[in-house]
Amino acid sequence: MTTPAGSGRGFGSVSWWGLSPALDLQAESPPVDPDSQADTVHRTPELDVLLLGSVDGRHLLRTLSRAKLWPRRRFNFFVLENNLEAVARHMLIFSLALEEPEKMGLQERSETFLEVWGNALLRPPVAAFVRAQADLLAHLVPEPDRLEEQLPWLSLRALKFRERDALEAVFRFWAGCEKGPEAFPMNRLWDSRLRHYLGSRYDARRGVSDWDLRMKLHDRGAQVIHPQEFRRWRDTGVAFELRDSSAYHVPNRTLASGRLLSYRGERVAARGYWGDIATGPFVAFGIEADDESLLRTSNGQPVKTAGEITQHNVTELLREVAAWGRARATRGDPEEQQHAEGSPEPGTAAAPTPESFTIHFLPLNSAQTLHHKSCYNGRFQLLYVACGMVHLLIPELGACVAPGGNLIVELARYLVDLRQEQLQGFNTRVGELAQAAGFAPQTGARPSEIFARFCKSQESALGNTVPAVEPGTPPLDVLAQPLEASSPALEGLTQPLQGGTPHCEPCQLPSEAPGTLWLTRGWGVSSPGPGQHPDGSSKASCVHPSVCPSIFPVLCPSPGLGEKGPGVVDRGSQKPDSWVSKWTRDGFLSVID
Numbered sequence: 001m002t003t004p005a006g007s008g009r010g011f012g013s014v015s016w017w018g019l020s021p022a023l024d025l026q027a028e029s030p031p032v033d034p035d036s037q038a039d040t041v042h043r044t045p046e047l048d049v050l051l052l053g054s055v056d057g058r059h060l061l062r063t064l065s066r067a068k069l070w071p072r073r074r075f076n077f078f079v080l081e082n083n084l085e086a087v088a089r090h091m092l093i094f095s096l097a098l099e100e101p102e103k104m105g106l107q108e109r110s111e112t113f114l115e116v117w118g119n120a121l122l123r124p125p126v127a128a129f130v131r132a133q134a135d136l137l138a139h140l141v142p143e144p145d146r147l148e149e150q151l152p153w154l155s156l157r158a159l160k161f162r163e164r165d166a167l168e169a170v171f172r173f174w175a176g177c178e179k180g181p182e183a184f185p186m187n188r189l190w191d192s193r194l195r196h197y198l199g200s201r202y203d204a205r206r207g208v209s210d211w212d213l214r215m216k217l218h219d220r221g222a223q224v225i226h227p228q229e230f231r232r233w234r235d236t237g238v239a240f241e242l243r244d245s246s247a248y249h250v251p252n253r254t255l256a257s258g259r260l261l262s263y264r265g266e267r268v269a270a271r272g273y274w275g276d277i278a279t280g281p282f283v284a285f286g287i288e289a290d291d292e293s294l295l296r297t298s299n300g301q302p303v304k305t306a307g308e309i310t311q312h313n314v315t316e317l318l319r320e321v322a323a324w325g326r327a328r329a330t331r332g333d334p335e336e337q338q339h340a341e342g343s344p345e346p347g348t349a350a351a352p353t354p355e356s357f358t359i360h361f362l363p364l365n366s367a368q369t370l371h372h373k374s375c376y377n378g379r380f381q382l383l384y385v386a387c388g389m390v391h392l393l394i395p396e397l398g399a400c401v402a403p404g405g406n407l408i409v410e411l412a413r414y415l416v417d418l419r420q421e422q423l424q425g426f427n428t429r430v431g432e433l434a435q436a437a438g439f440a441p442q443t444g445a446r447p448s449e450i451f452a453r454f455c456k457s458q459e460s461a462l463g464n465t466v467p468a469v470e471p472g473t474p475p476l477d478v479l480a481q482p483l484e485a486s487s488p489a490l491e492g493l494t495q496p497l498q499g500g501t502p503h504c505e506p507c508q509l510p511s512e513a514p515g516t517l518w519l520t521r522g523w524g525v526s527s528p529g530p531g532q533h534p535d536g537s538s539k540a541s542c543v544h545p546s547v548c549p550s551i552f553p554v555l556c557p558s559p560g561l562g563e564k565g566p567g568v569v570d571r572g573s574q575k576p577d578s579w580v581s582k583w584t585r586d587g588f589l590s591v592i593d
Contacts, residue, residue: 010197010278010417014083014257015055015388017118017281019414020450021288022062022317025049026070028408028453029382048076048379050400052367053386053410055086056117057093058284064357065320075357078380080367082389084163085257087361088170091137091154092130092254093117094359097321098153106322110315111242118281118310120186120237120252120273127250134174141168155360163363174253186251189273190237197277209234212278212416220413221449222287224295225280226305233280240307278416285317286310367392371399381405387412390430398437398456407439407454414450427452 025047032045051059060077067073081087096104096113104112115126122130140147141164147154156164176183195202213230233239238248257274260267286306289295294304294312304312362370367389370376383401385393387410401407412418412426430452431441439454 008197008417010276011388011415012275012277013259014085014274015053015386016086016089016255016275017056018054018058018284018410019279019387019412020283020410022058022284022313023384023408023451024066025059025063025382025384026067026073028406030404030406032071032073044072044074046074046076047381048078049382049384050078050080050370050380051384052080052392053082053389054079054384055081055089055386056284057090059384060094060357060359061097061317061321065317067356068320068323073356076360077357078360078362078376080362080364082364083257084167084364085170085254088137088167088174089117089254090359090361092133092174094153095133095137095151096129097318101322106315106319109318110311113314113318114240114242114311115248116252116254118239119248120190120255121248122250122252123243123247124250127252130174130252130254131176134171138168138171138175141171153358155358158360158362158366160363173256184251184253184256184271186237186255186273190277193273193277194234205234206231216416217279217414222283222306222414224287224302224304224306224309225282226302226307229305229307230280230282233282234277237277239281240310242311279414282306282310283414284310285313289313290316368394368396371396376400378402382408384408384410386410387415387426390426390433393430393433393437395437398439401438401456403456405456406442407434407437407456409434409452409454411450411452 029047029049054060060079063075067075079087079090081090093113093116096109096116099109112126112129115122116130140150141156144157147156156167159167194205198205198208201208209231210227213225213227217225217230229239229241232241236248238245241248255273255275256271258269258271259274261270286309289309289312291312294309296303377399378401380401382405383397385407390409393409398407409430411430412423418426434440434452434454438457440457442453442455445453
């Protein structure tokens with residue numbers, strides 16, 4: 001429910017980008033043990049990393065781009081997310097990063113990456129690329145052999161069959177199985193989310209964004225974020241404007257996600273935008289740089305904006321990762337090439353190959369059960385936990401880390417909704433959870449206000465217990481929502497609406513997940529105008545559950561009808577019989593007035 005001051009939850013329930021700079025995971029992992037047994041297939045030492053909530057793959061790309069600085073090592077990245085849309089974005093981003101240079105140049109790849117990753121609206125050429133790539137991935141997901149042949153760096157074998165089916169449905173939606181701009185009206189979704197977040201401060205949103213930027217983000221170390229680019233993102237969702245502003249008008253469907261909402265006492269699925277609207281995608285690549293000249297100031301002002309730094313960093317990152325694409329074309333075995341060219345001296349860098357890494361996606365709700373499988377128990381040398389997944393840092397998860405392994409926890413420093421005392425409380429709670437999971441602070445670790453670093457104790461962590469993080473424990477209630485609260489149950493998403501004529505009571509958003517329901521123009525229902533009834537009132541539209549079996553929309557009055565916030569209608573202002581619900585002959589659920 002919206003309060004006069006707004007919901008105060010701009011973080012959202014789904015993360016699309018990280019709230020910390022990209023890390024080189026090899027630099028954060030323990031050194032290679034010379035006595036350890038190397039991989040029997042590739043005859044090289046392995047690094048097994050488990051990442052919870054990495055969401056955008058920035059740490060993986062950073063690690064791969066800097067692999068040449070380290071001795072040869074094979075990477076096994078195990079990624080666990082709380083929603084399948086994040087898994088799909090991982091696959092799309094990596095397929096873009098590993099695209100053949102002959103098919104897409106470096107600058108085009110960099111610009112496409114930035115727009116798909118951080119913009120709510122896309123240019124038509126970028127939207128066409130997303131549709132084509134999503135169509136390809138939708139055909140590869142159901143065919144494991146073909147997937148392994150074309151994308152040897154990807155493994156979906158750990159996913160359940162129903163999760164693979166839902167993942168395919170996500171790609172089908174991205175590919176445009178639901179036509180028309182109303183399939184995902186991002187402009188209205190963003191504005192409704194912003195209205196709900198700000199409440200009565202909406203008319204002063206320019207002042208609110210300036211306050212959040214200068215008094216919070218700048219004070220916490222993100223001085224390079226320019227007020228103009230931050231304000232533009234807050235208003236429109238476009239963070240990286242690489243062309244004229246009029247070129248960005250196609251909704252970015254990769255930012256759509258599904259949720260289960262309460263509808264007449266039942267849980268029904270809806271699609272909308274429930275991501276970040278407070279901090280923005282500037283932190284991941286835009287506030288740090290290897291080239292220190294990008295961070296210099298003149299007359300107390302940064303000479304480069306966060307958008308310019310992000311574009312430079314992403315371009316250099318993709319330049320390094322392009323080695324994987326060239327090596328993939330040759331399909332050469334790195335060990336045979338090494339013997340053919342002569343054995344290099346110990347410690348010299350080796351060029352990475354497609355066989356140098358594999359990304360394994362784990363089932364959504366598997367964090368508590370990984371230790372039951374012998375292949376995961378005590379396997380990982382490094383565990384990374386995002387700030388939105390801290391509630392999963394439990395002793396059972398700690399059992400998956402090898403003795404002497406490291407733990408990296410992302411802190412909530414750049415979450416603008418948290419006050420300083422809440423940040424301190426969050427940091428304290430992270431230390432308690434890490435200690436209960438069998439970790440101790442790293443000795444000699446460089447101090448950081450962005451990451452907390454720990455090392456696995458030699459004794460087992462399963463003997464220690466700690467109460468689970470309750471949803472009401474501040475400030476973790478804002479960050480670490482349980483998976484069932486932040487991710488719709490898959491069974492509910494894959495089932496069509498049942499029954500013939502459901503009661504047509506306006507949907508209300510649960511208080512813990514302020515979001516926006518969206519409407520689409522209905523097929524088979526005549527309409528005198530776009531969303532208008534002959535009497536001038538708003539007309540909710542109809543949807544077909546079979547169009548996208550994974551996540552389909554449920555109808556709700558359009559924002560602005562009531563006084564309870566977006567998607568919520570004041571029942572007192574509506575006549576009891578003013579809403580009629582029916583199934584059309586094509587199977588669409590329609591709600592009209």
